Amino acid sequence: MPAHELFRQEDLRFEVDIDPLIEALGDVLPPDGLIVHEAGRRAYECDGLAAYKQLPRLVAIPETIEQVQTILRLCRDNGVPVVSRGAGTSLSGGSLPHPQGLLLAMGKFNRIREIDRGRRLARVEPGVRNLAITEAAAPYGLYYAPDPSSQIACSIGGNVGENAGGVHCLKYGLTVHNVLAITVVTIDGELTTIGAEAPDSPGLDLLALMHGSEGMLGVVVEVTVKLLPEPLTKQVLMASFADVESGGHAVAGLIARGIIPGGLEMMDGAAIQAAEDFVHAGYDTAAAAILICELDGSEAEVADQMAAVDECLREHGATRIQVAADAAERARFWAGRKAAFPAVGRISPDYYCMDGTIPRRQLAYVLRRISEISQAEALETVNVFHAGDGNLHPLILFDGNQPGQLAAAERVGSEILQLCVEVGGTVTGEHGVGLEKINEMCVQFSNPEIEQFHRIKAAFDPDGLLNPGKAIPTLNRCAEFGRLHVHNGELPHPELERL
């Protein structure tokens, strides 16, 4: 990784004697449950953010909860960092191995333990794929609502770790709104269940705290999720706009009218063209922006809402509205949006996907600034985003074979994230901080806030062995990052000694 210093010195403070650990784990795990040789470990050196690579010292593949407990206890006793990993689809380096640590691969925890159709819940192991839950629930007319774009591959344990989102989130919530309980193993090897099948359970909301904690507080070994009845009917329409700003106003208009669509996605002109060339969805390539809007509910509700949506979009200057005639056409309208990333992969040797959220009223300004920021580095960006909730995914196009372009793409990405904070948003809406956005955390949070995060971490993991160096920056890192990014002539964190 050229431009990004992955781990800092303080993240590499562990003194690991790996041989005793290998020997102890050999007594616990089956022979194929422990990968020691480099060739085997190589398969785990990165997650969905392939630009960052790091070999783990050791890979453990447990099959039982008792094995997970023993592994964690042994790691604690030996002072060995542990990074847990499910399907490895994190886009922020969240499950990137630690150079001194053990990688805990949870892929064998892939059983659906129970689909309770009567009580509309599913009890699954953390390695179960997000889409597999819906597939198992479908025969009962049920589904699991949060649908990250990677849902065909990503695991539910990882969804908890990242508090994953998706196109249904505006109406149906994030992972945290759809998980009832999780069973976790602490770094001490203890097992506890957080949350309940009941609507709430006594004490602090540890269930919420665990969501999005990026594997820093415990290892999830079972997840109980809420299932929803499949909507009786769905309708998808697509509206073209002559500029992105009108599309943004149309979204605000819909919400002001009290309509919360099941999905509401926007693509800019470059994304429309790339997706149309790739999947031939019938997109309006003359449009500067298109909105894809899905409505769901009973026949009568959807009919009422369709009429209101149509009127609102026209009022806000939609130049063309297409309504999907049937399920096949609905799928086709969505196919382009869902294939937007691979479609962009066809027009550029490489792209870097960002993930910030902004207040939607800032959309036009932010898109203009994104364009200026990328032009300053002589790069292009393509924009697809969750229009309903302001979660942007600018794709920064670059060619990794051209010297300096990856570094330039990273600078553009960092500036975009800082822009999101500047307008009142956040550096990550759904991909997580991982290692990718850890510097930008220093822009979003003050020192006391970051220290409070570290104290929460220490409440669960006093020696800092779970996924060290991720998600929450050290103050040293922030001081260093601040030195590189002096804003308005003010030096951030003046109280810290300079390195």
Place this chain on the structure above:
Amino acid sequence: MIDADQTAAFVEQVAAAIADDQPLTIEGSASKAFYGNPTQGRVVSTLDHRGIVNYEPTELVLTARAGTPIDEIEAALADKGQRLAFEPPHFNGGGSVGGMVAAGLSGPARPYAGAVRDMVLGIRLINGRAETMRFGGEVMKNVAGYDVARLNTGALGTLGIITEVSLKVLPAMPATATLRLAAAAGDCHRLSEQWLRAGRPLTGMLHDGDQLHVRFEGTASAVEDAQAALGGEVMEASDAAAFWQSIRDHRHAFFTADERPLWRLALPPGVDPADFGGSVLVDWSGQQLWLRGREDADALRAQAAAVGGSATLFRGELPGVAAFAPLDAVKERLHRHIKQAFDPHGVLNPGRLYPQAEVS
């Protein structure tokens, strides 16, 4: 509308509490003072720290200072055709937004529309080190850092003084109807499942021991369809509104006509409330039971736990009985460590949530 920022004064009060080793009791309108374990200390009142700081109807976000009355927020939302979907209780006619989040209590719509914790997007907080902090924000999707905003929802002020709250708000529904039907309380779950799967816009289901009260809210067509399909007796709109409010605010005779301790049971779907005996009011399609007349706390808690639920001594006192069901050893330790992480001097509402989990 009063608009005032008292943050600096709160910081001073926390700093003084640390210096004097004197605990603080955080108080808004004190409408939920009965809830949780008793605490003591100098009162920090958030009542003058009020005002809606930001409200963007088209972004579904409202931010207000802690002392802002819930009434004031609901009025501002109603002006724009929006609402707090979780129907926060206004006990004794009061309630501030800070207390609403700190207590984490939701009304009759909770199982269908989400709980207060589901709608909290961000908070500003003063921790037990007298530091001001902000977590979360005003956007729907935000996974930067740990979810401290939701961790403080329902923490009863034991981790910090919540000074500002950002909430997800939702459109008010164009139409509503409440039906009264003859059904057994034990049928709540089965009926609500049947109706939800039929796409009925259910937002309330309560059995008062006599009749089932069902509320639908949605588009006019959906509400009319539900009404036509289910039959029963349609309540007058004003009676229906007053009825749900009396449940939400505990002004219904079930709550006012009895002096015995009031238990709240949170239960998994499909448990038969009749199993619990006593005098009960069955809310949330059977997932929330209000219960009187069971004084053996251990037996009640064991019975609730056996089916995967829990029992809270919501109002009233029983000798030697804590408000909240005990935690397992791991969670108790985590609670103790988290309390330490936010409030190392133990000055914030000590003991209100789990006195036993605060002993170092």
